[in-house]
Amino acid sequence: MALCLQIRPKVQSIWKHHPYICTAVLVLTGLVIACILILKLIVLRQHSKLTGIVIVEIISSILLICCDLSIKIKQQTMDYHRQHSLCTRGHRPRCRYKCHWLKQADTNNHRIQIWFSGASNGITVAGITGSNGSNLTQLNYPQSVVVDSVGNMYISDGNNYRVLKWPVGASQGIIVAGNGVGGTTFHNIGYAYDAKVDSSGNIYVPDSNDGRVFKWTPPSSSGTLVAGQYTRSGSNADQLFRPSHVIIDSVGNIYVCDCLNNRIQRWVNGLSTGSTIAGTGIAGSGSNQLDIPFGIAFDSFNNLYVADSGNNRIRRFNLTHA
Structure with missing residues (x-):
């Protein structure tokens, strides 16, 4: 056995x-x-x-x-x-029920684990259990992981202020966003809880500390501002305040979990301002309100799911006609 x-x-x-x-x-x-x-x-x-x-x-x-x-x-x-x-689309909440495995960022153990259906133990596929560090074999409080169409992992390596691409079967990662030092320049990531990759290999990083979303196109060493302002957080339509998670759709529109603005913003590809599609911007528990939303996902019917953390609930918004 x-x-x-x-x-x-x-x-x-x-x-x-x-x-x-x-x-x-x-x-x-x-x-x-x-x-x-x-x-x-x-x-x-x-x-x-x-x-x-x-x-x-x-x-x-x-x-x-x-x-x-x-x-x-x-x-x-x-x-x-x-x-x-x-x-591997990264925004299908039902996928964990259809797939035979689940990859998860085990933050406090500084590793990424894969769990096969029915298994009682996970298998470490990135990082070293219990050992945080800045080497390419190590992680430092990883916040999230997504997988592309060929199985490469993209890891938001929180306290290392970088995103690592971890090829299938590799023993170490490759830096594809950030430079390992927190900061506010186009080369830095202030802090990121999430990272998403599109079909062209571009990486989108919501920089929570700096109130912005950057797009990184490897092998570039700097990002391009695609949502929010360069170093100024706020509540205006062209600003973000502690963005935590993003989703990129097939035409390049960006959906941002604008955490401390208590709203979800959609930035149409190419525009310099966003529009609110969920929440009112004011924290609350009403049917149209959110309180510190910290996670978003779409299903195949254009329903938006929001982790409404301050209210301890999951909200669903239908955006078919939005």
């Missing part, structure tokens, strides 16, 4: 990264077994009273089983890719 538990994650990892190879191996294995059975039937035919019709029927059944196996494996592979694409 212990050996099975050790082998299982390795097998799952191989299937995850090489699904088509695994499919081909399984199909070929099935065909080899079928050929062996057919040869045995031929031998039995020569030494018994099995009729040709019976042999044909048995062979047909074997081939049908092989075809069915191939179809099922192909379907499972397609299902995996559909599920994986949902998970």
Whole structure:
């Protein structure tokens, strides 16, 4: 049993990264077994009273089983890719129910862990358990992690004031945003609880301390201001106050969890001001109010989910006509 538990994650990892190879191996294995059975039937035919019709029927059944196996494996592979694409968009709250694994930032242990469905223990895939530091093998109070379409992790490395890209299977990360020193220049991140990556590989970082959102395009060493003001927090339409989380849609619009302004702001791609789509800007517990929102997510029906932390609740807003 212990050996099975050790082998299982390795097998799952191989299937995850090489699904088509695994499919081909399984199909070929099935065909080899079928050929062996057919040869045995031929031998039995020569030494018994099995009729040709019976042999044909048995062979047909074997081939049908092989075809069915191939179809099922192909379907499972397609299902995996559909599920994986949902998970890596970073704004699908249902993905953790569809996927076979969950990656989580274990902040106080300075690591990222992957948890497979049904497992009782996680596996560390980035950082060193209990050891914080600024080396590329270490993390320092990581705040969040997202995964792109090929499995690379993007880690908001909180107290290291940087975002690390952690390639699949790598033992260390690559700095793709920030320079490891907190600050207010275009090279720095004041503090970030979140980071998101779009389909082009751009990284969006809500700089909470500086009231802004930067877009970093690797391998650039500096960011571009895309929401908020350079170093001035506030409550005006062109300002943010302690932004905590962001979402980027398919056309480049930015949705910002404007934490201490008690609102969710949408910044249309290219505009210098945002518009409020949830909350009123005044803390409260009313049906149209938020109190220190600290997390946002979308589902496939354009519903916006907000972690309304000051009210200890999750709010849902439908933005179909917003």
